[in-house]
Each structure stands twice: as structure tokens, then as C-alpha cells.
Amino acid sequence: MLFFRAGSFWVAWIRSKYLSTSPLWALNEKNVTYSWIFRKLLKLRPKALQFFSINIGNGDSTFFWWDPWTPFGSLYHFLGSDGPTRLGIPLFSTVAEVRTQNGWSLPHARTERQVLLHSFISTISMSSANDTLVWAIDGLPHLSFSSKAVWNAVRISHPKKSWAPLVWHKAAIPKHALTSWLFILNRNPTLDRLSTWGFDIELDCLLCGLAHESRNHLFFECAFSTEVWRLITHKLRISSSPLLWDEILLWLPTASTSKHKKLAILQGWQGAIYELWRERNRRFHDGLSVSPVTVATLIISTMNSKCIAMLQLGLKRGSSLLQYWLN
Ligand SMILES: [Zn+2]
Secondary structure (H helix, E strand, C coil): CCCCCCCCHHHHHHHHHHCCCCCHHHCCCCCCCCCHHHHHHHHCHHHHHCCEEEECCCCCCCECCCCCCCCCCCHHHHHCCCHHHHHCCCCCCEHHHHEECCEECCCCCCCHHHHHHHHHHCCCCCCCCCCEEEEEECCEEECCCCHHHHHHHHHCHHHHHHHHHHHCCCCCCHHHHHHHHHHHCCCCCCHHHHHHCCCCCCCECCCCCCCECCHHHHHHHCHHHHHHHHHHHHHCCCCCCCCCHHHHHHHHHHCCCCHHHHHHHHHHHHHHHHHHHHHHHHHHHHCCCCCHHHHHHHHHHHHHHHHHHHHHCCCCHHHHHHHHHCC
16 A cells, blocks of 8 residues: 555655655664554565565666565565675665666675576666556566455465475575575566566577476476486486476475485485576576586586585585485
């Protein structure tokens, strides 16, 4: 309502009292000068944020650090409170101020999250139009606010938390876990999502060219990805495994009765997601490509290194896991 009913007296009052100098996302919910009800509203921001996205036009009215103009939500929270200092971008800069005629004035990416941000903004083409706020549920834009649709979206988000052990497990590689987590939330800029945000782009999958690119297609309905996933599961001596995204999420928790084999399967699944997305980005940005065998070999070699690193830290599971990944 605060964003979509500009004519309301309450909205006008809240905007002039609290939002004249700061975006909603930057206000401190513990500020005792705010009314009790307004502080309660501020506490609901993380829940509300998942439904907002901004289609960037000229970038003039969008705050770089605060507004949800990327799939990662507020960049202040995504990159951390030291982000403005590290990137040299002031706390209340607009997106337009970070964009110059020569491209984005961002330093080289130094963390995995900064790489994700670079990867996303390279897909943005700005225009002279105003930025527009979109209210979307599960990535689908809605023309008006529906409390029923929002309730259903909030309610069914609870079972998703059961996927947390699949992402943040004891043998995870942080950049693999992060990429998998963003795909579980469907927050990465796959072509189908970019198109729902209003970008006029070709939707053909960059890996196979045979279907439209979406998360579910990439992991692992795509012929290229199927082959990588087959090589990984074969390496782990698994005779059959699902190929559909939803089925894999149901299968992973019970994929093996052996604790270590289950960890190895989670490593392989996340490694496949990470390397396939990397291969997709290589094709998208640089026009370079490698074969499914090369991608799978890279995943296996990364897991070998991870197991050896665990061994060096004195973690016994390193040797158990190495048995699965050893060349
Ligand atoms: Zn494909």
C-alpha cells in the first residue's frame, strides 16, 4: 500500500513524516521516536522485501544500497554493512550515480557475492524511462496487491526452510552453497526471470539451445546439464537419480543411508549447479564454451581439493569423502 496507493492520506502522511530523507529499507526499526505501529511495520520489511523488485529505467529514484533492484534484495544486507566502504559507493547513492557513460563505476569483485552482483548488473540495460516498482509473487508480477496471494506465498515458504541442511552442510564449499541457495530461492538472473522483469531478450538456453532457459531447465532438464549430472552421479556410484529440480530436492535427503555418501552427493549436486551456472555465464558474457566432460572433471577435481583441505584441517570426514571423489 505504501508503494502502490499514492493517493491515500495515510501513505502521504507516512511518506512526509518518515520517508522524506531516507528509503524505507534504511530506517532503524529500534528508533524510539517512531510510533509503535510504524516500528512493527519496519520489522516486517524482510518478509515484504521478497515481493518487491524494481525495473531500472534511468536509475534516478532507486537507492543503490537499499532498494530491491537486484535479485539479491537490499545490497546493504547482501554485501554487508562494510559494503559502502569497500566498494567506495556512498550509503545513499542512487543507481544512476553508480552508472557512468563508460559502464558501472564498481571496483573489481573481491568476494563471491560481489561476483554475483557484477554478473547480474552486466545484464542490465538502462533507459531514459522512470524506474518502476513491481509487486511480484514467486517471480510473477501482479498488477495489484492481493492479501490472499501474499498469505499463500508467505505460508508455503515455511517448508522451504527444510532445504537449509541441503545447502549449509558440513562439507560445503561456500561459493557452491551460496549459488545453490540463490537458486533454491530462484533469485539468480536466469533468462526467464529477466524477461518477466521487462528485458527484451532471447530466451533460448545457452547450454543446449533447445528450450527456454529457467532454473528448472538448467538443473537438470537441459541435455548438456543432464550429461554433467550423469557423470557426477556415475562417479558417486549412483545407479539412478532424478533430473527434475523438485524431485531432486525431495530425493537428496534420502539419497543414501550412509552419512558420508549423502554429504558427497550434496557436494556433487551443489558443484554441478555452480559449474553449470558458471559455464552458462561464460557463454553469456564471453562467448566461450567447454564440454560436459570438462565441466564434470572440474567439479570432481574441486571436490578432491576440498577433501584434501578438510584432511589438512584434521577433519576425518575428509578421508571418507575423498574415497568417492578420488581420480
Ligand atoms: Zn538447455
